[in-house]
Amino acid sequence: MPEDPILVVGTAGHIDHGKSRLVFALTGTDPDRLPEEQARGMTIDLGFAHLRCDDCELSFVDVPGHERFIRNMVAGATGVDVALLVVAADDSVMPQTREHAEVLSLLGVERCVLVLTKMDLVDEEWADQVEEEARGLLTAAGLPPLACVRTSAETGRGLDEIRRVLVSIARDPKRPRAPYRWFRLPIDRVFVVAGRGTVATGSVAHGAVRRDEELELWPAGKRVRVRDMQMHHDERATASGRMRLGLNLAAVPTDEVRRGCELATPDYLRPTRCLDVWLAALRMPGKVRRQTLRLRLHIATSDVLAELRLLSEPAAETCRGVFGQLKVAEPIVAAWGQHFIVRDESATRTLGGGRVLRPAARRWTARRPPSEAGLRALLEGSPRERLEEVIRDSAWQGLAEARLAAEAGLADADEAARLSRSLLDKGILCQLETASQRLPVHASHVTSLGADLDRRLRAFLEANPRVPGVPRSEWPGWMPRACPERFRPALADWFIAQQAVLLNGERVVPLGHQDALAPADQALYEQMLQELDAGAFQPPDTAALRCRTPRNDKRLRELIDLAVARGQLIRIADGLWLHARRWEEAVERVNSTLRSGTRLTVADIRTLLGSSRKFVVPIVERLDAAGVTRRVGDYRELGPKAPRP
Numbered sequence: 001m002p003e004d005p006i007l008v009v010g011t012a013g014h015i016d017h018g019k020s021r022l023v024f025a026l027t028g029t030d031p032d033r034l035p036e037e038q039a040r041g042m043t044i045d046l047g048f049a050h051l052r053c054d055d056c057e058l059s060f061v062d063v064p065g066h067e068r069f070i071r072n073m074v075a076g077a078t079g080v081d082v083a084l085l086v087v088a089a090d091d092s093v094m095p096q097t098r099e100h101a102e103v104l105s106l107l108g109v110e111r112c113v114l115v116l117t118k119m120d121l122v123d124e125e126w127a128d129q130v131e132e133e134a135r136g137l138l139t140a141a142g143l144p145p146l147a148c149v150r151t152s153a154e155t156g157r158g159l160d161e162i163r164r165v166l167v168s169i170a171r172d173p174k175r176p177r178a179p180y181r182w183f184r185l186p187i188d189r190v191f192v193v194a195g196r197g198t199v200a201t202g203s204v205a206h207g208a209v210r211r212d213e214e215l216e217l218w219p220a221g222k223r224v225r226v227r228d229m230q231m232h233h234d235e236r237a238t239a240s241g242r243m244r245l246g247l248n249l250a251a252v253p254t255d256e257v258r259r260g261c262e263l264a265t266p267d268y269l270r271p272t273r274c275l276d277v278w279l280a281a282l283r284m285p286g287k288v289r290r291q292t293l294r295l296r297l298h299i300a301t302s303d304v305l306a307e308l309r310l311l312s313e314p315a316a317e318t319c320r321g322v323f324g325q326l327k328v329a330e331p332i333v334a335a336w337g338q339h340f341i342v343r344d345e346s347a348t349r350t351l352g353g354g355r356v357l358r359p360a361a362r363r364w365t366a367r368r369p370p371s372e373a374g375l376r377a378l379l380e381g382s383p384r385e386r387l388e389e390v391i392r393d394s395a396w397q398g399l400a401e402a403r404l405a406a407e408a409g410l411a412d413a414d415e416a417a418r419l420s421r422s423l424l425d426k427g428i429l430c431q432l433e434t435a436s437q438r439l440p441v442h443a444s445h446v447t448s449l450g451a452d453l454d455r456r457l458r459a460f461l462e463a464n465p466r467v468p469g470v471p472r473s474e475w476p477g478w479m480p481r482a483c484p485e486r487f488r489p490a491l492a493d494w495f496i497a498q499q500a501v502l503l504n505g506e507r508v509v510p511l512g513h514q515d516a517l518a519p520a521d522q523a524l525y526e527q528m529l530q531e532l533d534a535g536a537f538q539p540p541d542t543a544a545l546r547c548r549t550p551r552n553d554k555r556l557r558e559l560i561d562l563a564v565a566r567g568q569l570i571r572i573a574d575g576l577w578l579h580a581r582r583w584e585e586a587v588e589r590v591n592s593t594l595r596s597g598t599r600l601t602v603a604d605i606r607t608l609l610g611s612s613r614k615f616v617v618p619i620v621e622r623l624d625a626a627g628v629t630r631r632v633g634d635y636r637e638l639g640p641k642a643p644r645p
């Protein structure tokens with residue numbers, strides 16, 4: 001059975017315009033619960049009330065209008081489905097009417113009802129003018145009102161109409177809902193219930209939660225258990241979607257929870273002190289235009305000092321649609337797409353606001369400057385494009401799917417997995433795999449690494465002209481340190497498989513590599529080969545080579561390695577090489593004799609090859625290793641890889 005519609009309604013508007021009295025008149029609950037509020041006749045902190053209207057549950061968050069308490073207003077306006085913008089008909093639009101309208105718009109509140117209060121004090125023509133002014137303001141703020149209701153708390157006028165409007169919004173099947181499956185609740189109030197302990201309340205941002213579920217309490221990141229929960233004093237076993245919720249947390253001291261803390265599904269959020277953002281609007285706090293500003297960030301129910309750095313020099317006193325990076329004074333949590341407000345450092349003026357693009361960003365530096373294209377992809381791109389950018393930016397970090405989803409603003413880890421697969425299919429990502437793990441990497445990193453490896457490989461071979469290439473076993477060591485060690489062999493193989501480099505025997509060389517030798521080396525090389533060829537099956541070792549001098553010893557050894565890599569020499573044992581022609585001859589002679597049906601002893605082979613005992617033993621062992629022969633007692637028979645005639 002579908003749940004009854006629930007709507008979280010926030011008030012907004014200038015001080016003394018009748019917000020609290022309206023909530024009282026609608027619900028019968030006075031939202032001004034603090035003694036100080038009662039004494040001063042004004043709202044200081046958030047107030048709460050609720051009303052059941054037919055099948056709809058209407059929750060009210062009443063905010064203060066006083067300019068000194070805007071931080072409370074912002075905390076309350078976070079997470080409301082619809083705002084009642086209250087304007088006293090006898091006073092019309094005032095400074096906090098404007099400021100609240102701007103805050104609502106910057107926080108992404110999409111639905112607003114204009115309420116003219118105190119209609120018992122003015123006539124209709126007067127009210128027409130007030131309505132026109134207020135409508136103009138809201139429309140200019142991008143929040144055209146869904147309805148305008150004229151009310152009086154004295155006479156009760158308009159109250160039924162407000163209820164009717166709210167019920168129709170609550171029942172609207174097209175009401176936007178956050179697509180995220182994770183549970184998230186920014187806490188706006190904490191209190192203790194005797195015998196039950198700490199209760200934290202707030203407007204659920206999105207997701208579902210069950211009794212006894214474990215959540216993370218941020219920014220500390222502590223795991224807590226939901227002992228039980230209530231919506232307006234009604235016990236609930238589960239809750240999902242936008243609503244006011246009070247969560248009774250097991251074994252959490254009250255001093256560990258305060259407004260600004262958040263509760264969320266484990267592994268969804270993580271603390272950050274640096275965020276890449278987009279500012280829908282920003283007014284300079286002082287007379288001078290600056291690229292770096294100190295200000296106060298209001299995000300969800302928390303507010304912290306922050307330093308904002310704009311991507312480019314501000315062109316005017318008011319910027320619109322600009323990118324920036326926020327460095328905050330204390331750790332906070334944030335998610336992609338989240339709305340925020342910025343106010344001046346002394347908290348007297350709202351300067352603007354925007355949305356989070358990268359919740360956990362790296363500091364912009366001269367060495368690692370921000371990518372405007374990347375920021376734009378996060379702002380305007382499709383979910384798949386955002387995921388692509390998050391993976392590109394994470395380089396070799398290999399974020400888990402849950403993290404990718406949180407940072408790209410995807411519904412859940414399944415969506416991240418599905419979109420990752422489509423990026424892989426399109427070749428936008430490469431996937432490195434070990435037996436048990438996978439690391440998706442943006443193809444651009446692999447491509448640019450390939451170009452870099454090619455350059456380094458060429459430079460290495462140029463500096464070492466007699467080295468025939470990088471031994472395959474050493475090739476993973478050429479992979480970047482940024483790539484996790486366990487994935488380096490897979491990455492190294494990937495370049496070979498993609499033919500970004502070539503495998504020449506067991507050596508890695510760049511494409512089109514010609515190991516041309518300098519003339520002096522070439523002469524020595526040929527001499528060495530000739531001597532080894534002439535040595536037949538009793539070839540000289542390096543010390544015995546006539547072409548060797550004390551000065552060319554190292555060079556000669558390198559040339560021998562090169563000849564082995566080129567397949568012109570066959571390494572038999574330490575310090576013993578046969579010319580490739582001689583090796584083939586040995587294989588041929590031994591093979592044809594064995595094929596004629598004779599078994600051979602080592603002494604027979606020595607005679608067959610005209611060799612001596614010192615050489616023939618390693619040669620026969622090498623023939624065994626190559627599978628040309630097979631040892632049976634004192635004899636050699638045909639091996640499994642003996643060439644067929």
Ligand SMILES: Nc1nc2c(ncn2[C@@H]2O[C@H](COP(=O)(O)OP(=O)(O)OP(=O)(O)O)[C@@H](O)[C@H]2O)c(=O)[nH]1
Binds near residue numbers: 016022120
């Ligand atoms: N005559 C008349 N007075 C009203 C009406 N609504 C509110 N008032 C009075 O206006 C004063 C301010 O009302 P509140 O509801 O406290 O105003 P508020 O907007 O909540 O003020 P803050 O919370 O401080 O921003 C109170 O004295 C109310 O009794 C109305 O419809 N008619």
Ligand SMILES: [Mg+2]
Binds near residue numbers: 019021032065
């Ligand atoms: Mg009030």
